[in-house]
Amino acid sequence: MIAFIIRRLLQSVAVMLVVGLIAFSLFRYVGNPVDNLVGQDTTLEERIALKEGLGLNDPFFVQFGRFVVNATQGDFGFSYRHRRPVEYLIAERMPATLELSAVAALMALLIGIPMGVYTGLRRDGVLSKVFMALSLIGVSLPTFLIGILLILLFGVVLRWLPTFGRGEVVDIGWWSTGLLTTSGIKALLMPAFTLALFQMTLIMRLVRSEMLEVLRTDYIKFARARGLSNRAINFGHALKNTLVPVITITGLQLGSIIAFAIITESVFQWPGMGLLFIQAISEVDIPVMAAYLCMIAFFFVVINLIVDLLYYAVDPRLRVDVGSRGGLG
Amino acid sequence: MDPLSLRENVSDTYVRFRDSDIYYSFRRSPLTIVAAVITVVFVGAAVFAPWVAPHHPFDLTTIDLLDAFTPPVWAEGGDSRFLLGTDDQGRDMLSTIMFGARISLGVGFASVIFAMVIGVSLGLLSGYVGGTTDSIIMRIADIQLSFPAILIALLIDGVVRGILPRDMHDEVAVYVLIFAIGVSGWVQYARTVRGSTMVEKNKEYVQAARVMGVMPWLIMLRHVLPNAMGPVLVIGTIHLAVAIITEATLSFLGVGVPPTSPSLGTLIRVGNDFLFSGEWWITVFPGIGLAVLVLAVNLLGDWLRDALNPKLR
Numbered sequence: 001m002i003a004f005i006i007r008r009l010l011q012s013v014a015v016m017l018v019v020g021l022i023a024f025s026l027f028r029y030v031g032n033p034v035d036n037l038v039g040q041d042t043t044l045e046e047r048i049a050l051k052e053g054l055g056l057n058d059p060f061f062v063q064f065g066r067f068v069v070n071a072t073q074g075d076f077g078f079s080y081r082h083r084r085p086v087e088y089l090i091a092e093r094m095p096a097t098l099e100l101s102a103v104a105a106l107m108a109l110l111i112g113i114p115m116g117v118y119t120g121l122r123r124d125g126v127l128s129k130v131f132m133a134l135s136l137i138g139v140s141l142p143t144f145l146i147g148i149l150l151i152l153l154f155g156v157v158l159r160w161l162p163t164f165g166r167g168e169v170v171d172i173g174w175w176s177t178g179l180l181t182t183s184g185i186k187a188l189l190m191p192a193f194t195l196a197l198f199q200m201t202l203i204m205r206l207v208r209s210e211m212l213e214v215l216r217t218d219y220i221k222f223a224r225a226r227g228l229s230n231r232a233i234n235f236g237h238a239l240k241n242t243l244v245p246v247i248t249i250t251g252l253q254l255g256s257i258i259a260f261a262i263i264t265e266s267v268f269q270w271p272g273m274g275l276l277f278i279q280a281i282s283e284v285d286i287p288v289m290a291a292y293l294c295m296i297a298f299f300f301v302v303i304n305l306i307v308d309l310l311y312y313a314v315d316p317r318l319r320v321d322v323g324s325r326g327g328l329g
Numbered sequence: 330m331d332p333l334s335l336r337e338n339v340s341d342t343y344v345r346f347r348d349s350d351i352y353y354s355f356r357r358s359p360l361t362i363v364a365a366v367i368t369v370v371f372v373g374a375a376v377f378a379p380w381v382a383p384h385h386p387f388d389l390t391t392i393d394l395l396d397a398f399t400p401p402v403w404a405e406g407g408d409s410r411f412l413l414g415t416d417d418q419g420r421d422m423l424s425t426i427m428f429g430a431r432i433s434l435g436v437g438f439a440s441v442i443f444a445m446v447i448g449v450s451l452g453l454l455s456g457y458v459g460g461t462t463d464s465i466i467m468r469i470a471d472i473q474l475s476f477p478a479i480l481i482a483l484l485i486d487g488v489v490r491g492i493l494p495r496d497m498h499d500e501v502a503v504y505v506l507i508f509a510i511g512v513s514g515w516v517q518y519a520r521t522v523r524g525s526t527m528v529e530k531n532k533e534y535v536q537a538a539r540v541m542g543v544m545p546w547l548i549m550l551r552h553v554l555p556n557a558m559g560p561v562l563v564i565g566t567i568h569l570a571v572a573i574i575t576e577a578t579l580s581f582l583g584v585g586v587p588p589t590s591p592s593l594g595t596l597i598r599v600g601n602d603f604l605f606s607g608e609w610w611i612t613v614f615p616g617i618g619l620a621v622l623v624l625a626v627n628l629l630g631d632w633l634r635d636a637l638n639p640k641l642r
Contacts, residue, residue: 140624142574144581145616259480281487304475
């Protein structure tokens with residue numbers, strides 16, 4: 001067990017170092033860090049002095065080491081475009097993205113699970129067929145297109161919901177939340193639904209197939225033989241046993257939700273980290289790109305690590321061949 | 330070859346095709362037939378766009394700013410020359426969609442082939458050689474698979490844009506996209522091919538070839554690869570839908586194909602600006618086009634998966 005944890009931890013650290021190396025090379029060799037810090041009228045001597053002062057003449061590994069040390073302390077330097085420390089920019093944007101992602105994940109669970117249960121129980125019902133067809137469309141349509149169509153319907157034609165931004169936000173310490181104002185919640189509805197839709201269909205299909213499988217097992221038959229009510233069987237026995245994979249998948253998908261938030265934020269001009277990242281890419285603002293890259297990689301690595309360790313704790317079969325299994329999903 | 334035997338050959342192939350399982354399962358599934366027809370229409374419209382499109386939207390001499398913002402034919406103020414209306418510069422929407430599908434499908438096919446070449450080669454190598462090579466390649470695959478493909482494509486796109494000088498971005502945008510989408514999608518191919526290679530390499534015909542002294546790379550390409558190709562084609566079809574969506578998404582986000590030669594995603598991005606002023610058709614029609622295309626390709630992929638190998642589910 002301990003050997004596995006150490007091995008898995010080392011693997012995570014290795015992934016982070018590789019990502020860090022990519023981010024560092026990007027930062028150091030794409031474009032010239034000095035040119036991006038000084039104005040046009042800086043003399044050559046001043047530039048050389050600045051280069052020496054910034055340690056850009058040090059050996060590669062010394063520079064990389066310094067980058068890693070700074071990065072672990074959240075220091076990614078100055079944004080070329082905003083002329084402010086990157087960590088402030090990201091900290092400012094983080095609440096918006098996390099709020100959006102959390103609400104989307106919750107929505108996906110709260111709508112996806114009941115739909116999955118229903119389609120699992122009434123396989124041939126008309127409504128089930130409708131749900132399945134909708135899920136196919138939900139998987140096929142690109143996220144941004146769903147967002148645009150929602151904007152057209154609820155924002156332009158019906159004029160019920162705002163089409164961009166976060167509405168009014170309330171500051172609680174350093175965290176700004178839109179969940180406490182009516183306009184904030186109204187502004188959240190469409191982006192969160194857009195972001196949730198893909199995960200929702202995923203969860204629905206997963207719950208459906210798990211339900212179909214569980215309902216065939218012996219203990220369900222015995223539960224029926226005992227004369228338990230349908231309700232008790234379906235929800236007390238069947239659904240309960242489908243939830244383990246659902247929770248795992250949702251956990252793994254949390255990272256994807258934050259990544260896909262880039263697209264949703266761009267459609268709805270939601271002032272989160274994803275929008276910051278997209279602007280950084282199109283303007284080649286490398287410190288922001290490097291910081292976002294490291295942060296999202298950290299997020300994924302931590303989630304995968306937790307899921308792997310949980311699996312290991314839950315499923316003894318995995319302990320036999322540890323080596324053959326890498327990061328799933 | 331004399332014409333008669335050629336004809337016999339062709340009719341022979343036709344009979345074999347007609348009696349095959351694949352054709353049978355194709356004929357039995359109306360949804361698949363519809364999907365195939367839609368795909369063929371799209372590919373046809375895209376390939377022959379310069380000849381069949383009603384207008385040439387990028388020929389400045391034929392477009393007229395006075396035609397700008399014409400709604401579709403059936404709406405009030407529609408013009409019979411422009412079936413689906415015009416955009417902000419007076420370009421016919423139907424024609425721009427056809428030319429857009431050309432770029433979308435082109436980038437889609439090219440990046441699928443690129444991913445296939447990388448994935449199949451690495452998979453063959455990994456499965457056939459084994460050992461350290463195998464574990465290095467598969468470890469990289471594991472790591473890449475733990476991130477969503479679109480994020481990887483976005484990052485590669487961003488990095489390449491960072492390396493290239495800014496004024497070159499528009500010219501090479503299409504190639505950058507193909508590279509980014511291709512690299513983000515090789516893992517599936519590599520894993521599948523590696524699996525079948527490991528099975529095939531222990532079979533007698535491979536051993537026979539080895540005994541005969543055939544070079545390892547020749548064994549991989551000529552003997553092992555043909556037996557590992559079936560699943561690759563299935564993955565390719567499904568990947569095509571993903572690649573088209575990824576291209577559209579990147580273009581929509583503004584880091585893909587530039588508006589001067591727009592893909593469907595770029596068209597949607599451009600049209601999005603006019604959504605609020607009521608010119609919905611500029612963004613909705615390319616959107617519908619994209620959705621229908623992706624749905625059709627997805628359905629074809631699902632069908633092919635079931636038809637070729639029911640166990641692959």
